[in-house]
Amino acid sequence: MIEISNLSKTYGSGAQAVKALSGVHLTIEEGMFGLLGPNGAGKTTLMRILAGIAQPSAGKVVIAGYNLADEKARTDYKAMLGYLPQELGMYPDLTARQFVDYMAILKGMHIPAQRQHRVDEVLDMVGLSEAAGRKIKSFSGGMKRRVGIAQALVNDPRVLIVDEPTAGLDPEERIRFRNLLVDLAANRVVLLSTHIVEDIGQTCQKMAVLSRGRILYTGSPRELTGMAEGRVWTVTTQSTTKPNNGLTVVSMLHLAEGVQYRLVGASAAEYEGAVTAKPGLEDGYVWLMKSAGYEAAIQ
Numbered sequence: 001m002i003e004i005s006n007l008s009k010t011y012g013s014g015a016q017a018v019k020a021l022s023g024v025h026l027t028i029e030e031g032m033f034g035l036l037g038p039n040g041a042g043k044t045t046l047m048r049i050l051a052g053i054a055q056p057s058a059g060k061v062v063i064a065g066y067n068l069a070d071e072k073a074r075t076d077y078k079a080m081l082g083y084l085p086q087e088l089g090m091y092p093d094l095t096a097r098q099f100v101d102y103m104a105i106l107k108g109m110h111i112p113a114q115r116q117h118r119v120d121e122v123l124d125m126v127g128l129s130e131a132a133g134r135k136i137k138s139f140s141g142g143m144k145r146r147v148g149i150a151q152a153l154v155n156d157p158r159v160l161i162v163d164e165p166t167a168g169l170d171p172e173e174r175i176r177f178r179n180l181l182v183d184l185a186a187n188r189v190v191l192l193s194t195h196i197v198e199d200i201g202q203t204c205q206k207m208a209v210l211s212r213g214r215i216l217y218t219g220s221p222r223e224l225t226g227m228a229e230g231r232v233w234t235v236t237t238q239s240t241t242k243p244n245n246g247l248t249v250v251s252m253l254h255l256a257e258g259v260q261y262r263l264v265g266a267s268a269a270e271y272e273g274a275v276t277a278k279p280g281l282e283d284g285y286v287w288l289m290k291s292a293g294y295e296a297a298i299q
């Protein structure tokens with residue numbers, strides 16, 4: 001469905017040049033695909049290229065047969081694309097229905113009766129039927145994200161791209177939003193970019209990890225978790241110095257008997273009483289980043 005080959009993107013030139021993407025290869029099939037990476041990894045740059053609104057410096061992107069290097073193909077492709085950018089400007093004094101209707105007009109839906117029917121349909125899909133007549137400024141963060149998804153869905157896209165959609169949502173809103181994306185992925189490609197490991201583990205069958213513009217991993221969340229097998233340890237200590245020696249502290253817990261650290265690294269043999277623990281996806285991610293020579297932005 002989405003074929004990305006040898007994609008690179010450099011901003012600026014000379015001494016100021018920033019290489020945001022370097023030689024990215026990815027194949028993305030139908031269903032939900034997660035792109036995980038720390039801040040500045042290049043996720044937004046990749047999403048914008050895949051949405052046809054930024055041009056790569058080199059490489060090729062073909063989506064559903066459309067080669068995005070071709071202007072005509074890019075225009076045709078946009079009819080089957082839904083995009084929710086990291087920050088979607090909304091008009092706070094419009095109601096949710098008015099805003100989605102306005103976005104539908106911009107997408108070329110000019111037959112009023114059909115458009116209004118579709119607007120109500122997408123507001124219903126995202127669970128906003130009852131709030132459709134309320135002004136956006138009265139909405140919670142989660143409701144605003146759902147308005148964002150509603151506008152992205154109005155043209156019934158086969159490809160839905162969402163960039164960091166759960167940032168700033170409370171846990172309940174995040175779960176609702178994730179479930180909504182999973183439902184939407186039943187019959188389309190949903191591409192989710194995030195720096196939140198949990199968002200991917202709970203929703204995506206396939207994923208990639210991007211760091212400093214390079215793909216470090218593609219596969220399933222389960223396989224990534226498996227990579228940390230035998231590399232995760234818990235140590236309980238009364239010492240006030242944090243374990244170090246090449247180990248990453250993933251979490252710590254104050255207990256009556258001391259501080260319990262969860263560590264990821266090649267070996268915790270030097271810590272008396274260290275026991276291996278069952279890895280989770282976050283451990284897999286931390287181990288991957290360590291193996292590639294980066295410290296995951298966890299501590």
Ligand SMILES: Nc1ncnc2c1ncn2[C@@H]1O[C@H](COP(=O)(O)OP(=O)(O)OP(=O)(O)O)[C@@H](O)[C@H]1O
Pocket residue numbers: 011012018019020037038039040041042043044045046195
């Ligand atoms: N318009 C631009 N001009 C110059 N540099 C840019 C521009 N946009 C992004 N960059 C740089 O490119 C790199 C990748 O940025 P990008 O926004 O794609 O990363 P990201 O993974 O989406 O990060 P975040 O999660 O913080 O949004 C960063 O070093 C960033 O500073």
